[in-house]
Amino acid sequence: MGWNGNVEGGSGSVWHYKIVWVPPCGSDGAPVDGSGNCIWGQFAIVMDQGTDGGVHFWLGHGIPNGYGSYVNPNSLPTPTP
Numbered sequence: 001m002g003w004n005g006n007v008e009g010g011s012g013s014v015w016h017y018k019i020v021w022v023p024p025c026g027s028d029g030a031p032v033d034g035s036g037n038c039i040w041g042q043f044a045i046v047m048d049q050g051t052d053g054g055v056h057f058w059l060g061h062g063i064p065n066g067y068g069s070y071v072n073p074n075s076l077p078t079p080t081p
Contacts, residue, residue, distance in 0.1 A: 003050070015050030019043050036062035 001019060005011035025038035036044030037060055046062035 012054075013050060013052045016047070017045055018047040019045055036060065 001017045003013065003015040005013040019039070020036070021042060022036065022038075022044045025041060025044070036046040037048075038044050044062065045060050048060035049056070049058045051057070
């Protein structure tokens with residue numbers, strides 16, 4: 001998910017987000033594994049970064065922040081030889 005305002009007449013801001021499904025969120029709004037920021041009850045923003053006014057900002061950087069880190073290995077198909 002992202003925002004690209006770096007176009008003619010745009011805001012000039014560019015933002016990039018990674019959002020993953022991480023049920024459940026704790027009572028304090030944090031994912032139970034401690035990474036990212038919970039939104040909408042069962043999702044977490046694990047990366048939030050962008051530029052505004054020529055300055056680069058990292059507002060959220062969950063560890064790990066790769067999508068593959070949030071896959072349930074039990075839901076993957078069994079490889080065939």
